[in-house]
Structure formats: C-alpha cells, structure tokens
Amino acid sequence: MADLTKELHTECMTLQMGPSHPAMHGTVKMIVDIDGEEIHSVKPEVGYLHRGFEKMCENSTYHQVIPFTDRLNYVSPFINNVGYAMAVEKLLGIEVPERCKYLRVLACEISRISDHLTCLGASGMELAAFSVLLYSIEAREWMWELVEALSGARLTTTWARIGGVAYDMPDGFERKAREELEKVKRLVEDMRGLLEKNRIFYDRMRGTGVLEANDCLAYGVTGPCLRAAGVYYDVRKAKPYLVYDRLDFEVPLGKSGDNYDKFVVRVLEIYQSIRIIEQALEQIPAGPIAVDDPKITLPPKQEVYTSIGALVHHFNIIVKGIRPPKGEAYFAVEGGNGELGFYVVSDGSDKPWKCRCRGPCFPIVQAVPKMLEGAMVADVVPTFGMVNMIGGEMDR
Amino acid sequence: MAEALILAVKIAIATMFVLNLAGLLTWAERRQSAFIQDRLGPNRASVFGIRLIGLLHPVADGIKMIMKEDFIPAGADRVVHTIAPFIALFPAFVAYAVIPFGDRLPIFGYDVNLVVSDINIGLLFVVAVMSIAIFGIFLGGWASNNKWSLLGALRSAAQMISYEVTLGLTIIGILMVYESVRLDEIVRAQGDLLFGFIPKWGIVTQPIGFLLFFAAAMAESKRTPFDLPEGESEIVAGYFLEYSGMKFGMFFMGEFAEIVVIAGIIASLFLGGWQIPWVTTEMLLKAFPGWLVALIQIGVFSAKVVALCWLQLTIRWTLPRFRYDQLMRLGWKMLLPISLANIFVTGLVILLLQ
Incomplete structure (x- = not known):
C-alpha cells in the first residue's frame, strides 16, 4: 500500500x-x-472595486470630497463623512459646536449598528442560517430609517460638513430613535437565540479563523477583530474624539481571536452603541449645528436670498471652496471594522494636495491567509464573513 | 383485467402523491420560510387575476424551467451529464411503490391491498433504491467538468454513504421489534397496543431509533443542516452547478420528492403509517363502506407525511450548515455507535420480555 x-x-x-x-x-x-x-x-486578490478615491480627492474641493467618502464603507457612510470632516477640521484648527458633536456621535453609532448587523446577518446566511440574515436586514432597516430621517438619504448620506453637519435632527427624531432601538434590541435577541448557543454554529465558529493578539498587531488589524483577540484598543477610548469621553460605554473584549469571539464582540458592540445613542439623546444640548464662520460653513439659505454678504459667502464657498492653511493632519475615528483614518495634506489651495484614507479592511484582509492556515474550505466562509471586508473601503 | 386496472390506479395514486406533494412542497417551503423570516413569500404569479396565495408559483416555476436553455458545459461528459438527473429523481418515485397507503380492504367487491407492490423484502428494497440516488448526484457532479461540482460530488458521496450505514442499522431495530421486512406487515403490527393502552408505534418502541433515523434520513436528503454537497456559499451550488433548465429542475424536484419519501418511510416505520391510534380497520369497516375506509386511511397517512414534511422544512430554515469533518464525526463517531447500542438494547429488551 x-x-x-x-x-x-x-x-x-x-x-x-x-x-x-x-x-x-x-x-x-x-x-x-x-x-x-x-x-x-x-x-486574497484585492482591487476589484478600486475607483481612485485618493486621486479623485486631489481634483476636488474639500467639500466635494464628502460625497466620495459615502462610498468608502457603504454600510456605515456616516462614520466616513464624520472622519473626513474632522480631519479637515483638524487641519483648519476649528472646533465644532456641542450640538454638532452629539449629532455626529448619534449618526456614527447608528451607522455602526447597521454595519454590525449587516456583518452578523451576512455571515449567518453564509453558514446557511438564512433566517438570521432577514432578521438582521429588518433590524438594519429600522436603523436606515433613522439615517434617512437625519440625512434624507439611505446610503449616500453626504451629511457631515466641514465645520458642522448639513441638517439638524427632525422633529420627533428622539422618540422614533428610542422606539426603533427597542425593536433592534428585540431582533438582535432573536438572532442571538438562533445562533449563539446553536451547537452547529458554535462548532463552525469556535476555533476557526484564529488571529492572535500578536499577529493582529503585526498586521495592523484594528476594530472588532483586534478586540476579539483581547487587545483593548478602540479609538473612541484610546483617543476620544467628539464627546465619547463624556459617554459611558464599555469596550467588549474577546479572548482567543477566533470567529466566535469576533461574532460575540460585534453583538455586544451593538448593545454598547445603543447605550451611547440613548445617552447622547438625553444629553444633547440646543444650539447651532455648525461653526459660525462664513469662510467655512454655508450661510443659512434664507440669508443667502436676502443679504448680499451671505450671498457672496455662499458663492465663494461653492465656487472657490475653503482654503485651509498649509500643513497636514491625520485624524482617526472608530469605523465599523476598525480605525478609519484620514490623512489630509494642504498646500494652501482649495483642493487637498493629498487625501489618504486608512481603511481598516485592508490590513485585515492581508491577515486572512494567516487566519486560514490549516483550515478547511468551509472555514473560508465564516472567517471571511467575520472579517467583514467592505470592498469600497479596502480598494477605495 | 380488473387486477391490472387496480394496479394502474394504485401506481397512479402513488406517483401523483409524490409528484404533487413535491410540487406543493416547493411552494410550502417558500411560503413557510417567508413566515419564519417575517416576509410574505410568493404571491405574485397570477392567472387572470387569480393568485391563490402563491399556489401558482410551482406552475410558473415548471414553465420557466422547461423554457430555459438546456446547457451542457464544454468538456463535460454529455451522456453522463444528461443521465445523472434522471438517476437522481427516479428512486424517490420507485421507493413509494412499497410504502403502504392503507390496509387490505374490500373495495367494491375486490380485495385490495393499498400498496403498489407488496414485495416480501419491502424495507430492504427502499434502502437499496434510495442509495441509487447517490449515483445521480455523484455522476452529475463529476460529469460537469467543474471543480466546484466535483467537490460537491465528493462531499455527497462521502456523506450519503456514511449516513446510509446509520440508516441501515437503525432499521434493524425496527425489524427486530416487528419481525418482518414487509412494510405493510410492519405497519399492521403497529396497530397493536402496548400494555393495553399505548399504540405500538415505532416511535414508542424505538424512540432512539426514530431520532437516529430522522437525522440520518435528513442527511440523505442533502438539506440544511446537511446541505454540504450543495453548500451554496462555499462551493457555489455543488453538484448541480452546471445544470440549467429542466435538468436542474429534476435535481430540484428530486430533493423535494426525497423529502416526501423520507416522510413516508418515517410515517410507516415510526408513526404507524395509516393506523389511527386505538381504532382498528375492523372497527372502521363495521362503521363505513370499504372505499370510505380506504379514503380515511389514505388521509391519515397523508396527514402524517405532510406533518413530517413540515418538520423537515422547519429544521431546514432554523439551522446552519455543518462542516465536512464535523459531519463525518457526527456520522461515524456519534450516530453509528448509538445505533449499534440501540440494536443491542433492543435485543436485550426483546430477550428479557420473552
């Protein structure tokens, strides 16, 4: 033989x-x-969704870049909007008003919930638990209704502005948000009930796609994948921006860095995000939603129609754009999948000389071969599902 | 002449039963999964405005599949590729030939045994025929000249052969209890009462056997959680990836026909087939004419089959999929030893009761 x-x-x-x-x-x-x-x-072979985001930015004014950021991580566009706007604000050296900060936190957390729901549902579906996908899609729908109420769009939000946000939250938003968060909680409970203690699901997820803390750090992995390996790193805690330092929330941590831990970390983060939103809704103060600087923010529409000064400012911002001083700035926010950073270099003109986006997906996808060492074909599916690669963000 | 006519009617009933129920199941599966998932499900297909809660969808599906291009990929083995779906579909129909729909009844002056063919190796025939379906799947996957199909074919061959062992061993327990391989006799024996009040159904005498058989049979039917050969998110669609049109439709129908067959076998072996608890055929015959008793028994059998089909659909929409090694571990390291222990315990109990 x-x-x-x-x-x-x-x-x-x-x-x-x-x-x-x-x-x-x-x-x-x-x-x-x-x-x-x-x-x-x-x-892994990446690049199928490359659209030249960074090059496009170099040929657009600072405000024109915002719509491009919607298409980075298209599951959580608010976070991209806010991340970019804050990078430019850092370059300009301005601070947004309190109400705007709370609104941004609200929006980011709503986006984070929808991001995690998409990831959990999709990976459930790939393990043939199709019902879970539709539960999470339904829950995400509630979140997207909030997104729609805030920005008027579901996916291409283009909501943040440099120095503020485009719209305040509409009347009745607070009540609606609370109601829908309750519904989301219930649906997430259903999802957990179907999966978390399910023997088949547990066996498929536990011990597969392991990426330990050292490897995570070596590859530059951030976000839920890093936290699942037990590393306490969340940009919201490590370098608090907006008002995250005033809000009470926890950073769920895993232990082994396998798919099951990644799953649990994401589920728990949904609850934390709901907590953050509830606190933000309580604490949000009244006030302006954008800085009062006619060189940076558009004047109110009513004034544009009635006063010559406002009309001139409006014209200037639309046609010439804003001109940050020479310099460079890097600003990172916690995206759905990890640290989402924008590095903006200004040469004093109205267009960024360079706008680099540090998407969290790229390092994680690099680590996929490491996660799949000695695995089976079927393990590709949950592992890749838990990586939650978003093409728009990775390929840019 | 009359004999032949009766046989023809019986064959027609059995075939139509499987065909219609399988067609209906495609609708039921969509409808039921929709309700599980909080949606409405199919309700669009309409003929002159008549929608019938989506019942026309299977018809529309059938028309669609027949009209579609019948595609054979380059480099495929054309003959095997064409034959495979036939091999996959036919065992499901043949197996129903030995499943009894009712007792031996006097109908319009004829003594009719309500089973298409009461051959004396009934149960073995079912197992033998069911294992032919593997060839359809395996050859289909191999002949497609596609790596995904090949993987699916390999998985299905390994899976179905492994689980057939458990299936066969579980049946032994039933054979020991009822002392017959004839399905009609097994069903008839289940009309007795245990301790004078419990129906002597297979599920009572062989509870472990029921669970084992159900699990193994679900693995045989290749549906979630055992849908590894198909595994649409891993190996795309597995063995039927390169099939289109009605050939795909035959694999599709074969899957649902197999659900019906499994439900029929389980109903016959474990749930008393056409038996109504505490009501014997003699009692029925005293109260009703023969043809009505036949209808009642066929109705009872159908109700059990439909309930079991429903159970299979519900399981399919609740559980995720196994991984290959986990499936093998379950089959060889858990189900097989338990089924052997089941035989041993059954034998011990029979010995003690004698």
Missing part, C-alpha cells in the same frame, strides 16, 4: 473563489489551493 501512495501522482487543486462567489461579497478574489477539503494556501 505504501508504494501505491508513493506512485500516485497527486497535486493541489486551485480554486478561484471570486470575484463573483456567493461568499465573496464586496468583490474580492481568493485563490485557494486545496488538498481535498483542506486548504494549502490562500491568496
């Missing part, structure tokens, strides 16, 4: 998983070498 196996010529089979593969949402390709059901090597 020994001779037989020696003579038998075997070789690995190369599978091209993606770019149009059911589990490769967000358009990415995994080149997987398999030996039967076991994985020999995985190579």
Whole structure:
C-alpha cells in the first residue's frame, strides 16, 4: 500500500473563489489551493472595486470630497463623512459646536449598528442560517430609517460638513430613535437565540479563523477583530474624539481571536452603541449645528436670498471652496471594522494636495491567509464573513 | 383485467402523491420560510387575476424551467451529464411503490391491498433504491467538468454513504421489534397496543431509533443542516452547478420528492403509517363502506407525511450548515455507535420480555 501512495501522482487543486462567489461579497478574489477539503494556501486578490478615491480627492474641493467618502464603507457612510470632516477640521484648527458633536456621535453609532448587523446577518446566511440574515436586514432597516430621517438619504448620506453637519435632527427624531432601538434590541435577541448557543454554529465558529493578539498587531488589524483577540484598543477610548469621553460605554473584549469571539464582540458592540445613542439623546444640548464662520460653513439659505454678504459667502464657498492653511493632519475615528483614518495634506489651495484614507479592511484582509492556515474550505466562509471586508473601503 | 386496472390506479395514486406533494412542497417551503423570516413569500404569479396565495408559483416555476436553455458545459461528459438527473429523481418515485397507503380492504367487491407492490423484502428494497440516488448526484457532479461540482460530488458521496450505514442499522431495530421486512406487515403490527393502552408505534418502541433515523434520513436528503454537497456559499451550488433548465429542475424536484419519501418511510416505520391510534380497520369497516375506509386511511397517512414534511422544512430554515469533518464525526463517531447500542438494547429488551 505504501508504494501505491508513493506512485500516485497527486497535486493541489486551485480554486478561484471570486470575484463573483456567493461568499465573496464586496468583490474580492481568493485563490485557494486545496488538498481535498483542506486548504494549502490562500491568496486574497484585492482591487476589484478600486475607483481612485485618493486621486479623485486631489481634483476636488474639500467639500466635494464628502460625497466620495459615502462610498468608502457603504454600510456605515456616516462614520466616513464624520472622519473626513474632522480631519479637515483638524487641519483648519476649528472646533465644532456641542450640538454638532452629539449629532455626529448619534449618526456614527447608528451607522455602526447597521454595519454590525449587516456583518452578523451576512455571515449567518453564509453558514446557511438564512433566517438570521432577514432578521438582521429588518433590524438594519429600522436603523436606515433613522439615517434617512437625519440625512434624507439611505446610503449616500453626504451629511457631515466641514465645520458642522448639513441638517439638524427632525422633529420627533428622539422618540422614533428610542422606539426603533427597542425593536433592534428585540431582533438582535432573536438572532442571538438562533445562533449563539446553536451547537452547529458554535462548532463552525469556535476555533476557526484564529488571529492572535500578536499577529493582529503585526498586521495592523484594528476594530472588532483586534478586540476579539483581547487587545483593548478602540479609538473612541484610546483617543476620544467628539464627546465619547463624556459617554459611558464599555469596550467588549474577546479572548482567543477566533470567529466566535469576533461574532460575540460585534453583538455586544451593538448593545454598547445603543447605550451611547440613548445617552447622547438625553444629553444633547440646543444650539447651532455648525461653526459660525462664513469662510467655512454655508450661510443659512434664507440669508443667502436676502443679504448680499451671505450671498457672496455662499458663492465663494461653492465656487472657490475653503482654503485651509498649509500643513497636514491625520485624524482617526472608530469605523465599523476598525480605525478609519484620514490623512489630509494642504498646500494652501482649495483642493487637498493629498487625501489618504486608512481603511481598516485592508490590513485585515492581508491577515486572512494567516487566519486560514490549516483550515478547511468551509472555514473560508465564516472567517471571511467575520472579517467583514467592505470592498469600497479596502480598494477605495 | 380488473387486477391490472387496480394496479394502474394504485401506481397512479402513488406517483401523483409524490409528484404533487413535491410540487406543493416547493411552494410550502417558500411560503413557510417567508413566515419564519417575517416576509410574505410568493404571491405574485397570477392567472387572470387569480393568485391563490402563491399556489401558482410551482406552475410558473415548471414553465420557466422547461423554457430555459438546456446547457451542457464544454468538456463535460454529455451522456453522463444528461443521465445523472434522471438517476437522481427516479428512486424517490420507485421507493413509494412499497410504502403502504392503507390496509387490505374490500373495495367494491375486490380485495385490495393499498400498496403498489407488496414485495416480501419491502424495507430492504427502499434502502437499496434510495442509495441509487447517490449515483445521480455523484455522476452529475463529476460529469460537469467543474471543480466546484466535483467537490460537491465528493462531499455527497462521502456523506450519503456514511449516513446510509446509520440508516441501515437503525432499521434493524425496527425489524427486530416487528419481525418482518414487509412494510405493510410492519405497519399492521403497529396497530397493536402496548400494555393495553399505548399504540405500538415505532416511535414508542424505538424512540432512539426514530431520532437516529430522522437525522440520518435528513442527511440523505442533502438539506440544511446537511446541505454540504450543495453548500451554496462555499462551493457555489455543488453538484448541480452546471445544470440549467429542466435538468436542474429534476435535481430540484428530486430533493423535494426525497423529502416526501423520507416522510413516508418515517410515517410507516415510526408513526404507524395509516393506523389511527386505538381504532382498528375492523372497527372502521363495521362503521363505513370499504372505499370510505380506504379514503380515511389514505388521509391519515397523508396527514402524517405532510406533518413530517413540515418538520423537515422547519429544521431546514432554523439551522446552519455543518462542516465536512464535523459531519463525518457526527456520522461515524456519534450516530453509528448509538445505533449499534440501540440494536443491542433492543435485543436485550426483546430477550428479557420473552
């Protein structure tokens, strides 16, 4: 028998998983070498959704960049809007009013919930628990109604402005938000009931896709994947921005960094986000929603129609844009998947000389081969689901 | 002449039963999954404005599949690729030939046994025929000349052979209790009462066997949580990836027909088939004419089958999918030893009761 196996010529089979593969949402390709059901090597191939975000920014005024940021992580566009706006504000050296800060926190957390819900539901579906997807989509729908109430759009929000936000929250928003958060809580409970203690789900998730703390740090992984490995790092706590230092919330941590921990961390973060929103709704003060600087923010529409000064400012900002002083600024916010940073360099003109986006997905996807060492083909699915790669953010 | 006519009617009933129920199940699955998932489900297909809560969808589905292009990929083995769906579909229909719908009844002066063919190896025939379905799946996956299909075919072959062992061993427990391999005799024996008041159904005499058989049979039908050969998020669609049109439809129908067959076998082996608890055929025959008794028994059997189909659909929409090694572990390290222990305990109990 020994001779037989020696003579038998075997070789690995190369599978091209993606770019149009059911589990490769967000358009990415995994080149997987398999030996039967076991994985020999995985190579992620990125770039299918590259749209030249950074180059486009160099040819747009500072305000014109905001719509591009919607399309980075299209599941949580508010966070991108806010992150970019705050990077430019740092460059300008301005501070936004209190009410605006609270509104931004509200928006970011709503986005974070919808981001996590999408991730949890989609990875549930990929393990064939299809019902979970539709529960989470329903819950996300409640969140998107809030997004719509705030910005008027569901996905392409373009809501943050440099020095403020575009719209205040509408009447009755607070009551609506509280109601819908309750509904989301109930649906998340349903999802947990279906998955968390489900033996099949547990076996599929526990011990697969492990990325330990050291490896996480080596690869530059941030966000839920890092916290699942037990590293206490959340930009909201490590470098509090907006009003996160005044709000009471916890950072859920995992232990082993496997898929199950990533799942649990995301679920718990949803509850923390709900807590943050509830506090923000209580504490939010009255006041302006943007800085009162005619060189940075657009004057109110009514004044544009009635006073020549406001009309001139409006014209200037629309046509010439704002001109930050020469210099550079890096500002990071906690995105749905980790640290989302914007590095803006100004040469004193109305367009950024360079606008670099540090998306959290890129380092995580780099670490995917490490997570899948010695795994089976079926493990690609939950692992990649928990990575929650968003093509728009990774490929930019 | 009359004999042949009776046989033809019986064959028609059995075939139509599987076909219609399988077609209906495609609708039921969508409708039920929709209710589980808080949506409405199919309700759009309409003929002259008649929608019938989406019942026309299976019809629309059938028309769609027949009209679609029948695609055979380049490099595929054309003959095997074409034959495979037939092999996958036919066992489900043949297996129903030995499943009894009712007792031996006098109907319009004829003595009719309400089973298409009461061959003396009934149960073994079912197991034998069901295992032919593997060939359809395996050949289909292999002949498609596609890596995903091949993976699906490999998975299905390994899975179905592994679980057939448990399936076969579980049946032994039933054979020991009822001392027959004829399905009609097994069902008839389940009309007796245990200790004078409990119906002697398979689920009472073989509770562990019921669970094992149900799990193994679900694995045989390749549906979630055992849908590894299909695994649409891992290996895209597995063995039927390269099938389109009615050939795909046959795999699709085969899956649902298999649900019906599994439900029929489980109903016959464990839930007393056409038996109504505490009501014997003699009691029915005293009260009603023969043809009405036949209808009652067929109705009771159908109700049990539909309930079991429903149970399978519910499980399918509640559980996630296994991984290959976990599936094998479950099959060989858990179900197999338990089924062996089940045989041993059954034998011990029978010995003690004698």
